Amino acid sequence: MFPDAQRYLEVTEFRRPRVALIFTGGTIDSVGTDRLDLAWYIEAGKRLDDHELVNAVPELQGIADVTEVPFRRLPSQSIKDRDLFDLVELIHRLVDEDKMDGVVITHGTNTLEETALFLHLTVKRDRPVVVVGAMRPASAISADGYLNLLNAVRVAASPAAVGKGVLTVLNDTIHSARDVTKTATYRVDTFQGRDLGPLGYADNDGRVLFYHQPVRPHTTATEFDVTGLHALPRVDVVVSYLGADGVMIDAAVGAGAKGIISAGTGAGRPTPAEDAALDKASAAGVAIIQGTRVGSGRTVQSPGLKKKGWAGADNLQPWKARILLALALTKTSDITEIQRIFDTY
Numbered sequence: 252m253f254p255d256a257q258r259y260l261e262v263t264e265f266r267r268p269r270v271a272l273i274f275t276g277g278t279i280d281s282v283g284t285d286r287l288d289l290a291w292y293i294e295a296g297k298r299l300d301d302h303e304l305v306n307a308v309p310e311l312q313g314i315a316d317v318t319e320v321p322f323r324r325l326p327s328q329s330i331k332d333r334d335l336f337d338l339v340e341l342i343h344r345l346v347d348e349d350k351m352d353g354v355v356i357t358h359g360t361n362t363l364e365e366t367a368l369f370l371h372l373t374v375k376r377d378r379p380v381v382v383v384g385a386m387r388p389a390s391a392i393s394a395d396g397y398l399n400l401l402n403a404v405r406v407a408a409s410p411a412a413v414g415k416g417v418l419t420v421l422n423d424t425i426h427s428a429r430d431v432t433k434t435a436t437y438r439v440d441t442f443q444g445r446d447l448g449p450l451g452y453a454d455n456d457g458r459v460l461f462y463h464q465p466v467r468p469h470t471t472a473t474e475f476d477v478t479g480l481h482a483l484p485r486v487d488v489v490v491s492y493l494g495a496d497g498v499m500i501d502a503a504v505g506a507g508a509k510g511i512i513s514a515g516t517g518a519g520r521p522t523p524a525e526d527a528a529l530d531k532a533s534a535a536g537v538a539i540i541q542g543t544r545v546g547s548g549r550t551v552q553s554p555g556l557k558k559k560g561w562a563g564a565d566n567l568q569p570w571k572a573r574i575l576l577a578l579a580l581t582k583t584s585d586i587t588e589i590q591r592i593f594d595t596y
């Protein structure tokens with residue numbers, strides 16, 4: 252028996268924790284052409300069969316009663332709004348009807364932080380929800396997915412994780428979905444909180460340890476409720492670079508964008524041509540959020556931005572700001588309100 256499982260048994264009056272395991276695909280259950288296929292296994296399009304990953308880690312049952320729940324399995328860049336809504340509904344059902352104490356979602360690492368943030372802002376239950384992935388396929392030499400999965404179940408079964416929002420667990424490290432981002436294409440320590448750091452660790456002695464907790468509202472404390480929604484308002488991300496004109500911005504508006512995240516240079520500076528196109532979009536009622544392409548640090552609502560009627564992205568990566576803006580637009584199109592939402596979450 253692992254130490255944290257033992258503690259959980261004590262607090263749950265001798266009931267073993269129940270953890271649901273939802274597989275959405277990604278690297279963790281991918282199979283490469285051989286043990287050294289560490290880079291292009293996704294192109295082989297091969298996955299472990301149902302139950303194979305769980306059966307390969309029998310130690311899971313020493314931590315919790317683990318139940319595999321069917322879902323669709325995809326490379327993570329294929330995930331759409333519909334999948335996100337279905338996940339929220341499934342998590343609610345697993346907690347309410349199946350009385351799960353925690354939920355683990357396996358996910359491709361490429362967009363893991365986007366799904367995790369969406370769930371962090373929209374799941375209306377306080378049970379631990381842990382999103383886990385791997386950097387090496389299940390068939391690889393030194394595959395990291397097996398231990399990541401075990402650690403994710405440890406965290407999901409841990410009373411210490413209750414009320415901490417959606418968490419990610421890879422490389423023994425627990426991050427808040429709000430803060431985490433993928434920082435390297437192939438390294439196993441790719442997930443980092445950058446300026447904000449991790450919340451804790453699922454450590455090698457089997458213990459789940461938190462050193463920090465999220466202070467911004469999440470899950471049950473947010474104003475976002477996606478029940479009954481089938482699509483999010485369209486929000487596009489436009490990246491600045493030397494010589495960028497307004498073509499991408501005009502195209503986003505033409506495609507019906509209700510909001511644009513401008514990933515500007517430095518502390519949030521688009522080119523003059525982009526500035527003009529964004530002003531035009533803003534005048535047409537499109538919500539503009541100024542962010543940065545830098546990868547860390549805040550983009551603030553400067554007096555200049557306030558005058559233009561644009562908001563600042565805080566320290567969210569542009570693709571995460573897209574999730575928050577899309578959710579904000581389900582509630583309001585008022586830019587002062589939208590800035591409040593970015594300052595709150």
Ligand code: GLU
Binds near residue numbers: 326
């Ligand atoms: N490392 C994988 C790739 O880039 C991740 C796959 C995924 O996110 O589904 O192909």
